[in-house]
Amino acid sequence: MAEAAKKAFVTGHPIKHSRSPKIHGHWLAKHGIDGSYQAIDVAPQDFAEFLATLQASGYRGGNVTIPHKEAAFALVDRRDQAAEEIGAVNTLWFEDGKLWGSNTDAHGFAANLDEYAPGWAKNGPAVVLGAGGASRAIIHALKLRGVSDIRIVNRTLARAQDLRHRFGAGISAHAMEATDELLGDAGLLINTTALGMHGNESLSADPTRLPHHAIVTDIVYVPLETPLLAAARARGLHTVDGLGMLLHQAVPGFERWFGKRPQVTAELRSLIIADL
Ligand code: ATR
Numbered sequence: 001m002a003e004a005a006k007k008a009f010v011t012g013h014p015i016k017h018s019r020s021p022k023i024h025g026h027w028l029a030k031h032g033i034d035g036s037y038q039a040i041d042v043a044p045q046d047f048a049e050f051l052a053t054l055q056a057s058g059y060r061g062g063n064v065t066i067p068h069k070e071a072a073f074a075l076v077d078r079r080d081q082a083a084e085e086i087g088a089v090n091t092l093w094f095e096d097g098k099l100w101g102s103n104t105d106a107h108g109f110a111a112n113l114d115e116y117a118p119g120w121a122k123n124g125p126a127v128v129l130g131a132g133g134a135s136r137a138i139i140h141a142l143k144l145r146g147v148s149d150i151r152i153v154n155r156t157l158a159r160a161q162d163l164r165h166r167f168g169a170g171i172s173a174h175a176m177e178a179t180d181e182l183l184g185d186a187g188l189l190i191n192t193t194a195l196g197m198h199g200n201e202s203l204s205a206d207p208t209r210l211p212h213h214a215i216v217t218d219i220v221y222v223p224l225e226t227p228l229l230a231a232a233r234a235r236g237l238h239t240v241d242g243l244g245m246l247l248h249q250a251v252p253g254f255e256r257w258f259g260k261r262p263q264v265t266a267e268l269r270s271l272i273i274a275d276l
Contacts (some may be wrong), residue, residue, distance in 0.1 A: 003034075004058060005034045005035055005036060006034065006035035006060055006257060006258055007036050007037075007038070007057075007058050007059050008024065008036070008037045008059060008061055008062045008063075008253070008254075008258070009037065009059060009062035010037070010062055010064075010065060011040045011041070011042045011047075011062065011063070011068060012041070012064070012065035012066055012067070012068060013041055013043050013044060013066075013068070015039045015041045015065070016039065016041070018039050018065065019246060019275065020037070020063055020065075020250060021037055021038065022271065022272060022275065023246075023247060023250045023268065023272065024037035024254055025037060026267075026268055027254050028258065030262070031258070033258050033259075033260065035257070037062075042068070044067055044068070047068050047072075047075075048071070051072070051076075051092075051099065054094075054099070055094055055099075060093060060257040060258075061091070061092045061094060061100075061253065061256060061257050062091075062253075062257075063090055063092075063250075064089060064091070064101075069090055069103075070087070070133075072088075072089035072090075072092065073087060073088050073089045073101060075099075076092065076099050076100060076101035077100065078095075078098050078099070078100045078101070079100070079102070080100065080101070080102045082102055082103045082104070082106055082107070082140060083102050083103045085106075085136075085167075086103040086106065086133075086136045086140050087133075087166075088103055088133050088136065089101030089102065089103055090102070090103050090104060090105060090249070091103070091104050091252060091253040091256070093256040093257060103137060103140075104249040104250075104251070104253060105134065105137035105245070105249050106137045106138065106140045106144065107141070107249060107251070107252060108246065108247070108248040108249025108251075109137065109138050109141045109219075109245050109249075110141045110144070110145060111245075111248035111251070112217075112240060112242075112244030112245045113215070113217065113240055115244055115248075115264070116244060117215045117217075117238055117240050120188065120215055121145035121146055121147055123187030123188050123213065123214070123215055124185065124188070124213075125147075125149035125150075125151060125185060125186045125187060125188070126147050126149070126150050126151065126187070126188035126189075127179070127182050127183055127186045127189050127190070127205075128142075128150060128151065128152045128190050128192060129154075129179075129189075129190065129191045129193055129203065130152075130154060130191065130193035131154035131159035131160045131162070131163050132159070132192065132193070134192040134193075134219050135152065135154075135163065135192040136163065138190055138192050139152070139163060139167050140167075142188075147170070147188070148170045149170060149172075150167075150171045151171075151172050151182045151186070152171060152172070152174065153174045153175070153178065153179050153182065153205075154174075154175075154176070157173060160174065161173040176204065179204065179205050179206075180205075180206060180209050183205070183206070183207070183209035183214075184209060184210075184211070185211065186210060186211070186214060187213060187214050187215065188214065188215050188217070189207060189210060189216045189217070189228075189232070190216075190217050190218075190219075191205070191218040191220065191228055192219050194220060196218060196227050196228050197220045197226070198223060202226075202227045202228070203227070203228050205228065206231070207228065207231050207232035207235055207237060208231070208235050210232070210235070212236065212237070214232075214238070215237070215238045215239070215240065216232035216237050216238070216239050216240075217229075217239065217240040217242070218241065218242050219242045219245060220242050221241055221242035221243040221245075221246060222276050223276075224241050224273065224276065225239075225241065226241075229241060243269065243273070244264065246272075247264045247268060248264055250262075251264065
């Protein structure tokens, strides 16, 4: 009997704007895999039931996005170290009958900088704007790569302080007013908030305060060049947009479900940019 088609999904609420089906669909076609990757809208009250029926529905796993990442963290049978450290799950798979959860955002963040700013982790103190879920993933990545001075700036200081306690040594927490002062000797500036996204207000951080060797990156990728990145580029700083993080975070899931390590290519990037 022929092997059943391999199935994976992305779930969120809403989900129709997700770019993940396009990314995974591209890789499935590239590798000639008999498989599918489907977007499924699941309301928060139905999420636990959705997870409980996954295996019987023939899914090998899938991605979880807003607002289900924390619920997925709580509901999986097993979590890998990245998920534990970040406190949220974006990738699910079955292994030995157990539902496993990981968080691949940290990998996506680091792999994007590895590609466009090699050596980035040695660039000195990092200023991280924001203290939400995306910030947790990025701080995990910074710590893994040995960045020893991580300065979290957040509108709500208490949330930055929570992260300082969560991640421990090398982390400091600051109110927004301190941003300019913190930038003077920083080698990395990372926006982890949705500020600067189309339709949202812009950030108040001023990249002209940074030294000339600094790298500036943003998790926002619509527009590809956010006002923050544009200001940094005008200053002659090295900038890295957020699209690569989205593409690279998809790699580990695809490999688990479909058995091939996919490549983040210029072709894939262009395909997604055409749709932004
Ligand atoms: P995510 O999981 O995407 O990181 P989140 O957990 O809601 O989302 O976190 C959003 C981040 O953007 C927070 O750091 C938030 O600041 P607060 O903790 O003070 O809410 C930040 N943010 C959102 N809107 C903001 C605004 N208008 N000005 C400054 N920071 C803002």
